[in-house]
Amino acid sequence: MKKQLISNELKEVLREEIRVFREKGHKFLNKELTVPQFKSLSGGMGSYAHRGGKEFMIRLKTPSGVISKEDFNQIYDWAVKYKREWIHPTTREAIQFHGMTIDEVCDLMEEALDYGIYSRGSGGNFPRNVAISPLAGVSKNEAFDVRPYAEKVNEYIMNRVNQYKLPRKIKVAMSSDRVAEPHSTTTDLGFIAVKENEKDMFKLFIGGGLGRNPRKGVEFPELVDPMEVVYYFEALVRLFVAEGDYENHGKARIRYIVERMGEEEFIACYKKHLKEVKDSEDLSFTFEPKIITKSGIKTSTIDNRLIEQKQEGLYAVYFHPEKGILETKLLGELLELTNEMEEVSFRITMNEGLYIINLNGAEADKVLEFTKGKGGELKVMQSVSCIGVPICQLGIGNSQGLVSSIIDKLKAEKIDKDLLPIIHVSGCANSCGVHEIGQIGFTGKTKRVNDAPRKCFELHVGGKFELGNTELGDIYGDMLEEEIPNFIYDLYKVLAKENKAFEAWYKDNNDSFKELANKYLV
Known part of the structure; x- marks a missing residue:
């Protein structure tokens, strides 16, 4: 995806914000x-303090996760310059x-600003990075390429990033197929590409979200013209400003507006x-279609990490660094x-x-x-973890450790069959590891067991996020952290x-699963 262009005027505004943030950071270090x-200051700048x-x-913000070789080389150079052994x-x-x-x-922040990669608005009460299907534009299964539309929404957000005064964050997702990998059915504003009479259209889901009190998005009753996605985004911003809760941070996400109004009134308001x-x-x-001109060469290799693109040859x-910890040295070699x-x-x-x-x-x-x-080969070895304890200030459980x-x-047991699913682990109920929609998910908590506080994780099972088949996982109960492996x-x-x-087995063996899980629940 091309670099996002912002005006020189905005660039200077952001540069001044960085200067002020540096001063505030030192005041924080000095306990002022x-x-x-x-x-409250750092989130919108795209930075948080570690625990301690x-x-x-x-x-x-790497827009929608699309990174050119040039940009990844620059990110690598920064990692080397700042002596980071890994990036996340x-x-x-x-x-x-x-x-x-x-x-x-x-x-x-300043170097990235000059280069054209931004941190502003990547945290805090701002519209976040527009998530897309990671193989958009090359997947054989896609209805159409959603990248140009995500790019326009990302640009729209970035060019007014210092103007937003929202109750909480807004998450936008665009899926190029029914799998809805960027969680379009469980986010604030989720678009899913479909064909309607051979025309590119979006199904739209609004007001979903994970974390505390998760809910599926409400399906908008009409299909959306992809060329109008910015209108649909701006409409949600205005609804959020008008109806969102600026007083109660814990009830300030868009899904609570749906809960308060009811789905019918919410859609009418939208x-x-x-x-x-x-x-x-x-x-x-407008946009220029993205065309891949490279000539292909077939391979006879069969590997579960190898995916044929729609471009022949x-x-x-796919490469999954363990726990999402990408070693800088390995990135440089890649x-x-x-x-x-x-x-x-x-x-x-x-x-x-x-x-x-x-x-x-x-x-x-x-x-x-x-x-x-060098990374996960079997699905379970590609399990997902938020950064968690001991780094995250909000974390309760050591998700990376689990x-x-x-x-x-x-x-150690030398498993060799690809039967277990990706496990999604969050250190707390905020669901950075999206445990509610994983086939197996865990979220960290502390619980009194035998009259003593113990580190536990709550087990969620059966989550799904496909179009027409979205489910929040069932909660089974709590397990001691050390017993989960x-x-x-x-x-x-x-x-x-x-x-x-697991997915096929669990569908027909709920009772057997419960019997096994009950042996470990506390």
Whole structure:
């Protein structure tokens, strides 16, 4: 995706904001600002303090997770410059740097601003990175390529990023197929590409969200012309400003407006704002179709990380760094391998992994060989974890530690069948690991067990996010953190005995699953 262009005037406004933020950061370090006071300032700048308040994170908005080789090389250079041993692809298709000083964060903000990658608005009460299907434009299964429409919404947001005064964040997602990988059915504003009489159209879902009190989005009763997506986004912004709760932070997301109004009244209210936007604004746009001209070469390789693109003879290779921790050294080696490969680029996924796309068959074989054994091969080894304790200020459970323990246990037992699903782990109820819509999900909590506080995780099972088949997972209860790897391995043994993948097995064996889970619930 091309760099987002902003005016020189806005660039100078953002530069001044960075100067002020640097001052506030030092006041925070000097205990002149409290943690909540600093967080209210830092979120909108795309930065948060680590637990303990001495180190910081910066989140770079890589628009919709589409990253050119040039941009990824620049991100790598920054990681080297600031001595980061790893970077973190997020579950919102962005990139985070952790463990930095406040001056390093602000220096990187300025460098990125000059380069054309921004942190402003990547946190706090702002519209976030528009998430898309990571293989948009190359997937054989897509209705159409959603990238141009996501690009226009991202540009619209960025060019007024300093003007938003919202009750909370807004998340937008655009899916190019029914799988709805960017969670379009469970987000604030979710578009799903469909064909209607051979015409490109969007189904639209509004007012969904994960975290505390999750809910599925309300389906808009009409299909949406893709060329009008900016109108639909702006209408939701206006509804949110008019109807959102500015007093109660815990009830300030759009889904609570749906809860208060009811679905019918909410849709009527949204239509009212949509009409006002269409009557008063010109938010039309044009774009040049994105065409891949590279010649393909077939490969006979079969691998679950190798995906045939719709462009004949071209492929995507999936690479999932364990727990979403991408080592800087490994990234540098991957870039060195791919830098001379024509038209190759990268896509960050909602599962903290990345696709290397537009590879011909010979190149795909090289990338597969290079990444083999360096990340997850089986689905369960591609499990998702938020950053969690001990880094996150809000975290309750050590989500990264739990995923590591599960992977270590399964490696020690030498499992070799791809039967377990990706496990989604969140350190708290805020659901950065999207545990509610995973086939298996866990969220961290503390619970008294035998009259003593213990670290536990709540088990969620059966979540789905496909068009027409979206479900929030059932909550089974709590398990001790240290026992969960044994539970997962016991589940694997059951699946291996019947040689069935979890999703198919669970559908017909709820009682057997409950019996197994009950052995571990506390």
